[in-house]
Amino acid sequence: MTILVTGGAGYIGSHTVLALLERGEDVVVVDNLSNASAESLRRVAALTGKAATFCQGDIRDIACLNALFSQHPITRVIHFAGLKAVGESTRKPLEYYQNNVAGTLVLLEAMRQADVRQLIFSSSATVYGADSPVPYRETMPTGGTSSPYGSSKFMVEQILQDFARANAHFAIIALRYFNPVGAHPSGRIGEDPLGIPNNLLPYIAQVAVGKREKLGVFGADFPTRDGTGVRDYIHVMDVAAGHLAAMDHLPQISAFEAYNLGAGVGYTVLEMVNAFEQASGVKIPYQILPRRDGDLAAFWADVHRAKQQLGWQVTRDIHQMMQDLWRWQKNNPHGYAVGE
Numbered sequence: 001m002t003i004l005v006t007g008g009a010g011y012i013g014s015h016t017v018l019a020l021l022e023r024g025e026d027v028v029v030v031d032n033l034s035n036a037s038a039e040s041l042r043r044v045a046a047l048t049g050k051a052a053t054f055c056q057g058d059i060r061d062i063a064c065l066n067a068l069f070s071q072h073p074i075t076r077v078i079h080f081a082g083l084k085a086v087g088e089s090t091r092k093p094l095e096y097y098q099n100n101v102a103g104t105l106v107l108l109e110a111m112r113q114a115d116v117r118q119l120i121f122s123s124s125a126t127v128y129g130a131d132s133p134v135p136y137r138e139t140m141p142t143g144g145t146s147s148p149y150g151s152s153k154f155m156v157e158q159i160l161q162d163f164a165r166a167n168a169h170f171a172i173i174a175l176r177y178f179n180p181v182g183a184h185p186s187g188r189i190g191e192d193p194l195g196i197p198n199n200l201l202p203y204i205a206q207v208a209v210g211k212r213e214k215l216g217v218f219g220a221d222f223p224t225r226d227g228t229g230v231r232d233y234i235h236v237m238d239v240a241a242g243h244l245a246a247m248d249h250l251p252q253i254s255a256f257e258a259y260n261l262g263a264g265v266g267y268t269v270l271e272m273v274n275a276f277e278q279a280s281g282v283k284i285p286y287q288i289l290p291r292r293d294g295d296l297a298a299f300w301a302d303v304h305r306a307k308q309q310l311g312w313q314v315t316r317d318i319h320q321m322m323q324d325l326w327r328w329q330k331n332n333p334h335g336y337a338v339g340e
């Protein structure tokens with residue numbers, strides 16, 4: 001019984017592959033390395049003493065997927081592969097729909113041909129759109145997304161529901177991540193964004209190692225505790241554990257289910273800056289900038305469904321997120337590009 005992990009060399013994928021290997025699973029990774037380095041998987045192998053089989057390939061290439069399904073006894077797929085930068089998606093919508101939507105269609109077709117019936121999909125809190133009240137619950141309507149990235153996740157969820165409804169022997173879980181941050185506690189694997197980070201924590205970490213001068217805080221006039229945006233941050237190792245819990249639950253579901261993966265609490269930008277400073281002992285200079293287009297004031301997850309049905313909840317707090325992030329960034333100031 002082998003698990004195919006698409007996008008497994010990336011940030012969340014590499015941490016999940018590590019957790020799978022530690023549990024003794026056989027893993028095949030397909031990744032086109034458009035936003036990752038194969039070094040992540042070499043380090044996962046060094047940390048676990050086991051290696052995933054790696055294939056550099058694209059999920060839009062059905063011949064590549066067919067070959068993987070015929071060469072390995074794959075019974076389940078965890079599907080991370082896709083593009084994820086919200087701002088970039090507004091400039092390159094076709095690339096986002098091609099990778100995220102068309103890519104998933106190709107994967108589903110290959111799974112159907114190979115009769116592989118179990119799938120976990122990386123969805124996002126963004127599917128709740130701009131108008132849902134907080135905390136977000138899985139029973140709320142989705143849609144009303146404000147970027148091609150968000151729309152691509154919403155569309156894929158629709159496709160998965162329709163597909164699962166029409167093919168009752170399929171079991172599909174969409175995991176709606178809130179804000180994954182942090183790194184493996186070894187400091188050997190972590191998030192390695194290309195260019196200027198879009199997300200808050202990688203930006204803070206790059207300021208801390210002197211790669212960026214100061215953090216820009218996007219808006220201090222939101223109706224929140226200190227005026228800055230509130231998000232539900234979740235340690236990437238808890239996200240990885242959520243995938244293991246979801247995988248164990250797959251045989252018990254029919255058709256399609258969605259689960260929030262979040263901590264269930266929100267922190268402001270300035271609280272995150274403060275927590276990072278405490279964990280690292282490094283001062284983070286910042287300036288308040290205008291709001292970023294499309295940013296919501298505050299959202300966080302209702303986490304009851306995942307707790308009740310998956311038996312999963314977060315076990316790492318904000319301090320552990322910061323300590324692990326800092327260890328990774330300090331030890332790898334250039335990410336996986338050693339010696340740059």
Ligand code: NAD
Nearest residue numbers: 007010011012032033034035036058059081082084122124
């Ligand atoms: P990531 O960019 O680090 O990982 C995605 C991986 O997929 C990369 O290794 C990339 O090289 C690969 N990839 C992209 N297109 C591909 C294709 N067509 N064929 C094969 N490989 C391809 O991103 P991540 O943060 O690990 O996110 C993983 C998934 O989780 C994504 O689908 C993302 O949208 C989703 N997600 C991420 C977050 C977050 O904040 N990180 C939040 C919600 C959802």
Ligand code: UDP
Nearest residue numbers: 198199200203216217218229230231269295
């Ligand atoms: N943010 C910020 N400066 C940055 C990046 C992000 O102030 O350089 C804020 C952003 O406005 C939001 C929070 O930090 O309130 C989290 O942003 P991120 O992009 O990490 O996640 P998302 O907005 O996708 O939830």
